[in-house]
Amino acid sequence: MNRRTFLQALPALAAAQTPRKPRNIIFILSDDHRYDAMSFLKGQPFLETPHLDSLARDGAHLKNAFVTTALCSPSRASVLTGKYAHKHKIVDNNTAIPTGTTYFSSYLQKAGYKTAFIGKWHMGGESDAPQPGFDRWVSFRGQGTYLPSANGLNVDGQKVPQKGYITDELTDYALDFIQKQTGPYFVYLSHKAVHGEFIPAERHKGKFDKAKFVPPVSLNAEAINRPMWVQNQRNSWHGVDYPYHSTISIEEYYKRYAECLCAVDESVGRVLALLKQRGELDSTLVIYMGDNGFAFGEHGLIDKRTAYEESMRVPMLARCPELFRGGQTLPQVVANLDIMPTVLDAAGVPVPAGGDGASFLPLLKGQPIAWRDSLLYEYYWERNFPHTPTIHALRTDQYKYIRYHGIWDLDELYDIKEDPHELRNLIKSPAHQEIVKRMNQRLFEILESTDGMNMPLYRDKGGVSNLRNPNGPKAAQFPKAFETAPVKPRP
Numbered sequence: 332m333n334r335r336t337f338l339q340a341l342p343a344l345a346a347a348q349t350p351r352k353p354r355n356i357i358f359i360l361s362d363d364h365r366y367d368a369m370s371f372l373k374g375q376p377f378l379e380t381p382h383l384d385s386l387a388r389d390g391a392h393l394k395n396a397f398v399t400t401a402l403c404s405p406s407r408a409s410v411l412t413g414k415y416a417h418k419h420k421i422v423d424n425n426t427a428i429p430t431g432t433t434y435f436s437s438y439l440q441k442a443g444y445k446t447a448f449i450g451k452w453h454m455g456g457e458s459d460a461p462q463p464g465f466d467r468w469v470s471f472r473g474q475g476t477y478l479p480s481a482n483g484l485n486v487d488g489q490k491v492p493q494k495g496y497i498t499d500e501l502t503d504y505a506l507d508f509i510q511k512q513t514g515p516y517f518v519y520l521s522h523k524a525v526h527g528e529f530i531p532a533e534r535h536k537g538k539f540d541k542a543k544f545v546p547p548v549s550l551n552a553e554a555i556n557r558p559m560w561v562q563n564q565r566n567s568w569h570g571v572d573y574p575y576h577s578t579i580s581i582e583e584y585y586k587r588y589a590e591c592l593c594a595v596d597e598s599v600g601r602v603l604a605l606l607k608q609r610g611e612l613d614s615t616l617v618i619y620m621g622d623n624g625f626a627f628g629e630h631g632l633i634d635k636r637t638a639y640e641e642s643m644r645v646p647m648l649a650r651c652p653e654l655f656r657g658g659q660t661l662p663q664v665v666a667n668l669d670i671m672p673t674v675l676d677a678a679g680v681p682v683p684a685g686g687d688g689a690s691f692l693p694l695l696k697g698q699p700i701a702w703r704d705s706l707l708y709e710y711y712w713e714r715n716f717p718h719t720p721t722i723h724a725l726r727t728d729q730y731k732y733i734r735y736h737g738i739w740d741l742d743e744l745y746d747i748k749e750d751p752h753e754l755r756n757l758i759k760s761p762a763h764q765e766i767v768k769r770m771n772q773r774l775f776e777i778l779e780s781t782d783g784m785n786m787p788l789y790r791d792k793g794g795v796s797n798l799r800n801p802n803g804p805k806a807a808q809f810p811k812a813f814e815t816a817p818v819k820p821r822p
Contacts, residue, residue: 353515358359361524365619366644377542382600401623401635413671413686417783436464450521459485479529513596531590556756562807565631568796621645638724655695730769
């Protein structure tokens with residue numbers, strides 16, 4: 332190396348020898364926020380989410396983000412452990428957290444981060460007790476309440492009254508924690524919103540009363556080879572013909588949902604404003620995500636749990652100009668499993684072995700890396716809501732294969748590029764049998780390689796929502812595909 336080359340290389344050598352300042356990280360999780368419920372995506376024409384829109388504009392929109400189980404507790408546990416539900420064992424909203432479970436915040440603590448969990452925990456039943464891995468703890472029992480109630484909040488192990496609207500109050504606690512930090516910090520802001528029953532902040536009530544609601548394409552559409560259980564679920568707790576055993580309007584229900592979302596959007600704006608005030612806006616990694624999606628009439632259903640797009644697909648946005656350029660849209664399939672390795676990667680903390688996800692930070696940086704070509708989805712039947720069966724599904728960029736367990740019914744295959752509303756079930760199509768075979772084989776390969784070949788079984792807990800409206804639709808007929816004439820006995 333000559334003198335000139337050496338002098339040119341000095342800045343890079345100095346940078347390599349200078350310890351990297353640990354990056355502050357904020358992870359914001361909302362509840363039941365479906366993938367298209369943001370104004371820049373126009374999921375409904377009246378949605379207003381300017382601050383979420385700014386995250387997409389100034390950062391990245393990961394448009395194909397999914398959860399591997401569309402249910403609160405399992406999804407949240409996958410975020411914190413980077414593992415499938417069948418591996419971390421929290422498969423429903425009642426199961427206790429297995430002893431010895433380690434959350435990624437513990438690794439951040441060991442690396443010198445101050446960590447805070449603020450909001451909905453909802454794992455291990457109704458407990459709101461502080462969990463390992465967090466220096467600051469603000470939570471509530473179970474689902475919590477939008478407005479002050481007797482249970483109040485648990486702040487670092489002490490019972491504290493809830494003072495106001497929960498989205499605003501959780502944001503206050505998050506901002507207070509950030510303002511006190513002088514070293515690296517990680518904040519997990521976990522909103523109750525937008526979980527039902529929807530109670531908007533007073534300032535947002537009635538905001539969308541006169542707005543035009545566009546019903547989903549698949550609400551009453553004729554579908555080819557729709558399974559019996561889906562047709563029957565229309566008349567159930569999670570169906571449009573008997574929603575929550577009531578007569579609520581899906582249109583009005585969505586409007587209250589959108590009004591609740593306004594406070595979440597404002598929360599994001601308040602966090603970004605504080606980061607700007609502290610001079611940390613461009614250096615802090617901010618990730619926003621929903622814990623699962625939510626159907627508002629698609630396929631005649633409400634709620635989540637299913638492997639349809641509205642249930643398993645979620646919003647995901649990321650912003651950090653120091654790490655990656657803004658204004659980009661990522662097409663790759665990412666998942667809740669990837670949050671743990673991505674956060675640790677951004678913090679410069681080694682990712683422990685045994686997880687099922689991967690850091691998507693290289694994708695955001697535009698680096699060419701090998702990435703998954705399919706994603707496993709799983710949901711395990713709950714006695715509390717018996718109308719949705721055990722589901723294993725595999726989603727690729729083009730196809731989704733859904734396999735049901737424990738029911739006599741059709742499986743499903745959709746070409747989601749040609750049929751994004753999932754109306755033409757190709758499971759019996761002769762031209763697609765090789766695809767069904769390959770995807771079934773790949774699904775079981777993933778289950779076998781991740782110790783997923785055992786069905787979980789736990790004691791019964793909680794009530795059962797198993798009623799039907801006597802004036803609603805009657806039970807569906809067996810699929811025509813199962814009908815065949817009797818075979819004559821051999822002589």
